[in-house]
Amino acid sequence: MKLVIIGAQGTIGKKVSNLLSSEGHEIIQVGKKSGDYQADLAEPETLKTLFQKIGRFDSLAIAAGEVAFAPLEELTLEQWQDSFQNKLLGQIQAVQKALPYIRDGGSFTLIGGSLSNDPIKAGTAASTVNRALEGFVISASCDLPRGLRINLVSPTVLEESVKTYGNFFPGVIPVAGDRVAQAYKKSILGCQTGQIYFVT
Numbered sequence: 263m264k265l266v267i268i269g270a271q272g273t274i275g276k277k278v279s280n281l282l283s284s285e286g287h288e289i290i291q292v293g294k295k296s297g298d299y300q301a302d303l304a305e306p307e308t309l310k311t312l313f314q315k316i317g318r319f320d321s322l323a324i325a326a327g328e329v330a331f332a333p334l335e336e337l338t339l340e341q342w343q344d345s346f347q348n349k350l351l352g353q354i355q356a357v358q359k360a361l362p363y364i365r366d367g368g369s370f371t372l373i374g375g376s377l378s379n380d381p382i383k384a385g386t387a388a389s390t391v392n393r394a395l396e397g398f399v400i401s402a403s404c405d406l407p408r409g410l411r412i413n414l415v416s417p418t419v420l421e422e423s424v425k426t427y428g429n430f431f432p433g434v435i436p437v438a439g440d441r442v443a444q445a446y447k448k449s450i451l452g453c454q455t456g457q458i459y460f461v462t
């Protein structure tokens with residue numbers, strides 16, 4: 263299988279890339295700056311160009327997307343717009359721009375996060391975006407043509423990210439990145455669609 267991973271060099275993306283490449287799948291690594299190809303989720307034209315360059319492929323997995331973290335009374339309109347433009351619309355646009363190139367029966371795997379139903383302080387934008395991604399995946403699964411599938415992986419904080427984000431998640435037990443990669447594998451190689459895979 264030819265698998266395109268956006269965010270392939272990140273904490274989650276590396277785990278997914280290593281797992282699927284170790285099983286013989288061809289991985290096309292995409293990053294904002296790193297990887298075989300570059301694209302910016304916040305710039306839809308770069309996604310269009312990306313898929314034109316890659317051509318036909320079987321599955322798209324996304325492990326990228328930024329959101330603003332700030333107390334609600336301090337979140338600016340610009341931070342809201344950036345959060346929507348990047349993690350939410352960026353992934354939606356990636357799906358839409360990939361449609362002419364993904365083969366029949368292929369799959370899309372998007373990234374959300376457990377803040378959609380397990381909020382933390384200063385995480386309102388992240389919770390909002392992650393919930394919206396759940397709605398998108400549930401509905402898009404009904405609309406996708408040609409046997410295409412779509413699922414969302416929704417992890418809590420990773421063990422590998424505790425040093426960076428751990429203080430924002432008091433009392434939350436982190437998950438191993440390897441478990442998150444298995445959820446991607448289930449979405450990519452399995453048969454389900456319209457599912458939210460919570461990894462907690």
Ligand SMILES: NC(=O)c1ccc[n+]([C@@H]2O[C@H](COP(=O)([O-])OP(=O)(O)OC[C@H]3O[C@@H](n4cnc5c(N)ncnc54)[C@H](OP(=O)(O)O)[C@@H]3O)[C@@H](O)[C@H]2O)c1
Nearest residue numbers: 269271272273274293294295296302303326327419420423
């Ligand atoms: N880590 C966690 O604990 C955790 C838990 C739940 C959900 N998530 C979600 O998982 C996603 C990935 O998190 P992560 O911790 O793996 O991130 P990360 O380690 O910071 O890696 C991000 C990856 O995405 C790429 N990227 C960043 N901005 C991009 C953009 N605008 N367009 C295209 N690619 C971009 C980066 O490219 P370069 O390599 O070129 O820099 C990098 O490869 C995020 O949406 C995050 O909210 C993470």
